[in-house]
């Protein structure tokens with residue numbers, strides 16, 4: 001018979017251990033290490049009385065299964081003691097919009113960081129606006145001064161640290177303290193750091209949002225989102241998920257759970273490789289700046305050092321002024337860096353970006369063209385050689 005894992009004692013273990021143990025129940029799975037992938041809808045009740053009284057451990061496929069519970073519990077174990085519940089959603093964007101809808105009502109006002117993932121802005125400027133909810137964007141580096149932007153009807157503050165293109169690190173505890181003082185809740189897109197490198201709920205966040213598509217899945221083969229909520233917000237999140245009938249297919253839940261088990265080793269390698277590549281790029285004459293929270297000159301670096309326990313593999317570079325065609329030559333010459341959205345998988349990626357036209361509260365005016373890199377799990381030396389190849393192509397194009 002498999003040993004039972006004592007859920008209550010889990011929190012005494014290091015995060016890496018909790019990633020391995022969390023949400024596991026071999027005794028309920030015939031001794032197998034992993035849960036079954038339950039493809040289900042209807043639950044059969046033994047009698048009509050049981051049906052009327054809803055006397056069953058599971059009610060209906062969309063209301064939770066042993067597979068979805070395993071991932072929810074595993075995420076809850078890694079979020080820490082303040083986590084009251086985790087809701088799984090079919091994508092990171094669905095997790096963001098569901099979390100916003102859970103805490104906002106018509107007539108409310110929400111403050112959103114100016115460096116937020118662009119589709120988050122579209123939810124606010126489109127759907128929330130239509131529902132009578134007003135959004136104000138704010139400087140990501142505002143810190144405690146967020147208090148000056150709060151209105152009578154400000155019910156929520158949305159943070160994303162660091163921003164996933166421009167990498168300013170927000171002072172989440174200061175923002176949370178100011179928000180809570182005025183009765184607003186704090187939502188955070190914590191996809192970059194994951195709960196392993198930033199314990200959002202312990203830093204004052206009420207709703208910590210993950211695009212599980214990225215590092216949790218970790219293999220570019222699943223769309224997944226999660227909202228981890230504290231005591232203040234969990235009931236509203238759960239109710240919203242149930243009312244909208246939101247759920248995730250069991251195979252995707254399973255891929256999320258499978259990815260989560262190796263998150264610590266993957267992130268450690270992403271971090272090590274990204275730091276090495278970032279430092280190499282920083283000393284190249286073609287590069288004006290490297291936007292990486294762990295580098296001393298990144299806006300908010302001191303906050304990153306204070307609040308985060310690691311850095312993942314995503315950062316950006318600012319080229320010295322050069323023609324757009326030269327940047328294209330750089331990107332097209334790369335063999336190991338694929339060109340594509342998303343990140344957090346095992347593979348390296350590179351995309352050009354320009355958020356000047358998107359921002360409304362701050363100006364984004366870098367010295368030259370900008371490119372975002374995701375550093376995957378390939379050999380670091382091969383990746384550096386690939387970037388060098390790109391820079392040679394860039395020079396040939398500029399000449």
Ligand SMILES: Cc1ncc(COP(=O)(O)O)c(C=O)c1O
Pocket residue numbers: 091092093094117164189191192211212213214223224225341342343
């Ligand atoms: C920072 C950030 N948050 C959320 C999302 C949305 O995740 P998904 O693609 O799973 O909807 C993304 C996707 O790129 C992202 O980069």
